[in-house]
Amino acid sequence: MGVLASSERAAQRFVRRVGTWKDYAVSLVALLVVWEALSRMLPSYVLPPLEMVFGTILGLNFTHAYVTLLRVAVALLAAFGTGLVLATMMYLSRRAERYLMPIISLIMAVPAICWVLFAILWFREQELRVFFVLFAVCMPGYTIDILDGIKSVPFQLREVILVFRPTRYQLLRKLIFPSIVPNILTTWKVNLGLGIRVVTVAELVGTLTGVGYALNFALGNLSMREIMAWTVVLVISLLALQGLVHLIEAYALRWRK
Amino acid sequence: MIEVDKLRKVYEGPGRAVVAIEHLDFDVKDGEIVGIVGSTGCGKSTFLRIVMGIDAPTSGKVLIDGREPYRDYWHFRGKIAAVFQEDRLFPWRTALDNVRLGLEILGVPKSEQIARAKRWLDALGLGEFANSYPHQLSGGMRQRVALARALVLEPEVILLDEAFGHLDEVTSSRLRSDFLELVRREGITTLFVTHNLREALESTDRIVVFGRPAKVLADLRVEGQMNRDDVRERIYRLIEMNQPSGHITSV
Numbered sequence: 001m002g003v004l005a006s007s008e009r010a011a012q013r014f015v016r017r018v019g020t021w022k023d024y025a026v027s028l029v030a031l032l033v034v035w036e037a038l039s040r041m042l043p044s045y046v047l048p049p050l051e052m053v054f055g056t057i058l059g060l061n062f063t064h065a066y067v068t069l070l071r072v073a074v075a076l077l078a079a080f081g082t083g084l085v086l087a088t089m090m091y092l093s094r095r096a097e098r099y100l101m102p103i104i105s106l107i108m109a110v111p112a113i114c115w116v117l118f119a120i121l122w123f124r125e126q127e128l129r130v131f132f133v134l135f136a137v138c139m140p141g142y143t144i145d146i147l148d149g150i151k152s153v154p155f156q157l158r159e160v161i162l163v164f165r166p167t168r169y170q171l172l173r174k175l176i177f178p179s180i181v182p183n184i185l186t187t188w189k190v191n192l193g194l195g196i197r198v199v200t201v202a203e204l205v206g207t208l209t210g211v212g213y214a215l216n217f218a219l220g221n222l223s224m225r226e227i228m229a230w231t232v233v234l235v236i237s238l239l240a241l242q243g244l245v246h247l248i249e250a251y252a253l254r255w256r257k
Numbered sequence: 258m259i260e261v262d263k264l265r266k267v268y269e270g271p272g273r274a275v276v277a278i279e280h281l282d283f284d285v286k287d288g289e290i291v292g293i294v295g296s297t298g299c300g301k302s303t304f305l306r307i308v309m310g311i312d313a314p315t316s317g318k319v320l321i322d323g324r325e326p327y328r329d330y331w332h333f334r335g336k337i338a339a340v341f342q343e344d345r346l347f348p349w350r351t352a353l354d355n356v357r358l359g360l361e362i363l364g365v366p367k368s369e370q371i372a373r374a375k376r377w378l379d380a381l382g383l384g385e386f387a388n389s390y391p392h393q394l395s396g397g398m399r400q401r402v403a404l405a406r407a408l409v410l411e412p413e414v415i416l417l418d419e420a421f422g423h424l425d426e427v428t429s430s431r432l433r434s435d436f437l438e439l440v441r442r443e444g445i446t447t448l449f450v451t452h453n454l455r456e457a458l459e460s461t462d463r464i465v466v467f468g469r470p471a472k473v474l475a476d477l478r479v480e481g482q483m484n485r486d487d488v489r490e491r492i493y494r495l496i497e498m499n500q501p502s503g504h505i506t507s508v
Binding site: 157253255257 | 331
């Protein structure tokens with residue numbers, strides 16, 4: 001009992017501590033120190049020093065980064081819109097759920113690399129290739145997460161609104177959609193990470209622009225510092241996007257305790 | 258007027274059927290406040306769901322002014338309101354927005370929604386907290402918001418499902434008497450489900466005792482002076498024996 005209570009307290013302390021900006025700063029500084037120390041022991045083609053990597057970042061062609069982020073944004077918005085429509089349809093019609101869910105599950109089970117290969121063989125237009133891959137990889141996640149969110153709206157709240165006899169549209173607008181905002185924001189955070197990882201793979205083999213292409217180019221030149229520099233840019237971009245979602249979350253979920 | 262006619266509700270489960278309501282037969286006059294008491298799980302809430310119109314009976318019917326609430330969905334828009342044991346406020350809406358929810362659904366103009374919602378929040382002593390979110394309010398305050406959400410519609414029928422059972426005795430007693438005074442003044446027909454016999458005896462004109470599964474064990478009119486302990490004892494015995502005692506009796 002005593003052991004359990006103390007482990008619970010330790011867990012609570014851990015949960016409270018994780019996630020503060022100080023923790024992030026300490027971890028980041030520690031990581032940079034380890035990086036710098038290792039880079040002094042290893043050749044620069046294995047692990048270039050920090051100064052070299054950040055110097056390279058300043059000289060990068062950032063158009064590639066903008067293109068990549070724009071592709072991710074467009075494809076994720078389309079995947080989210082489609083996921084929202086499909087999930088709503090499946091919620092409103094059991095028949096739709098019965099027939100659509102196996103297809104969504106099937107699409108989800110296809111590995112990302114297979115979608116990249118399909119895109120290369122099916123489409124000539126490079127933007128279409130990247131869009132197709134991102135859409136196919138992210139759309140099922142949005143659909144399933146949103147549907148789960150809709151289904152888990154508490155029955156007690158449904159009862160409250162049903163007494164007022166809303167139209168179907170009112171039910172969705174006044175209860176269902178506001179209830180699933182937390183699910184939507186969580187699935188955006190997950191899919192942003194997934195999108196950044198997948199887009200670089202798609203660009204690596206299917207395009208002549210974007211960070212994926214630039215990484216492939218750097219690989220061709222055996223330039224480890226450029227590969228590292230682009231990796232840092234991608235990581236910072238992803239963290240910035242997730243930070244943006246956190247800000248939206250803080251505003252949209254201000255009603256939470 | 259609410260007419261409950263040979264009402265029966267059976268839930269078909271995997272491999273077995275569960276009878277929630279066996280046989281209900283009673284009427285409620287306009288403006289009457291009727292307490293419904295019975296043991297836990299006796300089908301009181303199922304009965305209320307049928308009256309709300311969000312569940313349908315297996316056989317028999319409930320008529321409100323001659324229409325079945327689970328069939329005439331649109332006819333009863335704004336005519337029925339309910340308050341539950343938990344406040345069931347929408348956490349993303351402020352107190353004011355929670356109160357005006359029903360008015361929004363009815364398509365009442367926004368300025369009127371706000372004016373009416375504020376009036377009811379003021380009447381229930383929550384005027385200052387109109388812009389607070391539910392988590393910023395105490396349990397008693399949240400339940401007041403839930404009551405305002407029901408009253409703002411000016412419904413013909415209000416259904417209370419253990420609406421004060423969640424609160425401490427002092428808050429519950431004060432809130433109940435305020436609420437029932439408002440309901441009496443407005444002449445709203447009220448069905449008040451509770452497992453608290455004292456609460457039912459203090460607050461209602463009539464008590465319908467449900468057996469398990471739901472059937473009318475007794476229909477008692479609460480009039481004038483009475484020995485509440487005796488009545489409570491009698492109701493306890495009825496619920497324990499689960500045998501109908503007959504017709505409407507004055508106590």
